[in-house]
Amino acid sequence: MHLDGRDATGDTPAARDLAMVFQSYALYPRRTAYENIASPLRARRASSSDIAAAVNEVAGLLHIERLLRRRPAQMSGGEMQRVALARALVRRPRAFLMDEPLTNLDLKLRVEMRTELTRIHRSLGGTFVYVTNDQVEALSMADQIAVLREGQVQQVGTPDDVYERPANRWVAGFVGSPQISLLACRVEGEQLVGDQGWTLPRPRWATAREGQPLLLGLRAEDLSVEQRGEAALPGELYGLEPLGDRTLVDVKVGTEMLRVKARPTVSGARGERLSVAVDLDRAHLFDADSGLATR
Missing domain, CATH: 3.40.50.300 (P-loop containing nucleotide triphosphate hydrolases)
Known part of the structure; x- marks a missing residue:
């Protein structure tokens, strides 16, 4: 000490x-x-x-x-x-x-x-x-926040640093509510290709090497089922959780799950097909093996 x-x-x-x-x-x-x-x-x-x-x-x-x-x-x-x-x-x-x-x-x-x-x-x-x-x-x-896991310091930084720039997959999953969604993918040319068959444009900030196994981290507030754009994931409605000022929407993308923060007026039936718009500028990429952030 x-x-x-x-x-x-x-x-x-x-x-x-x-x-x-x-x-x-x-x-x-x-x-x-x-x-x-x-x-x-x-x-x-x-x-x-x-x-x-x-x-x-x-x-x-x-x-x-x-x-x-x-x-x-x-x-x-x-x-x-x-x-x-x-x-x-x-x-x-x-x-x-x-x-x-x-x-x-x-x-x-x-x-x-x-x-x-x-x-x-x-x-x-x-x-x-x-x-x-x-x-x-x-x-x-x-x-300043020090995030510990089993007695080991995972990251030290301001609240904004820890939330916006998590050092690894564990910190990203631990900090934030709802918990960050993680989708398995890899880089192929100018695209991110998901293990579930989806594709997204490769983020301009991405430094991962070609074919590297990755996890795409997406926070609920950086997703939308009400907007459209080039960066979008196809899925189906799995569940709705009304919370008064907003609704949490669970969307299945293949066998993986996304959680989206939406306006309270959002509705739909389970199994309904929909598209989830992604703000790639606020997304995260983690190495699938080490868990370390690649951004």
């Missing part, structure tokens, strides 16, 4: 000066919110007046002044999460470590807390190391 360019692996926890926010809140059940928040300052033997000032300041930042006299059993999950966050913030540490802190909250509270944490981060200007399995949290909150 390196902090500020120095190896801190052998340092004591106190010397590292890091604050931890746990998934399970880890509040003292018999102490009030005030006492929980004040506990790291009391461990440092801060004066009562300094503790009171610091606790009231961070409580105001998180809008939890009304909770200071309550114990954890008297709070909701979102309130306990705010108290746990306040306990970390009050120390003004070198950096914050957050281990899936929103996992136990319902969807509405998670959305609210994402906004709250982003606001606090911008207000404090400190370093937050935030672990999550929720890609929405990562894409909406992070300045």
Whole structure:
């Protein structure tokens, strides 16, 4: 572990000066919110007046002044999460470590807390190391994302980099909802030829060699069943998933499946033949063997 360019692996926890926010809140059940928040300052033997000032300041930042006299059993999950966050913030540490802190909250509270944490981060200007399995949290909150698979870093970059320019097939499939569609193909001259018999113009950015086994990656928002163009795939309607503001359309291309984001007015019967327009400028190509991006 390196902090500020120095190896801190052998340092004591106190010397590292890091604050931890746990998934399970880890509040003292018999102490009030005030006492929980004040506990790291009391461990440092801060004066009562300094503790009171610091606790009231961070409580105001998180809008939890009304909770200071309550114990954890008297709070909701979102309130306990705010108290746990306040306990970390009050120390003004070198950096914050957050281990899936929103996992136990319902969807509405998670959305609210994402906004709250982003606001606090911008207000404090400190370093937050935030672990999550929720890609929405990562894409909406992070300045830099490190995507890990089985303990190995697959890609590091901004949210836009990771989403728009995935380093490999696994990152492309992991980041994004709906999941990216992958179609087996190869380059033949000026065309991409699919294993299912379809053809598309070879993208002008494609660097793959002739005949190289590839996977064409297509995101749902880069496909359309309502537009026509030279770059299109023939398929048949497999299913519709209305979501209010849009409809997700599942289209079978041979034995492979595409998922398309369409307007909510799209309709049709299963098995109906249709054409899927492709924005090739936003497509991705991956080597079928290594999984690495060829773009």
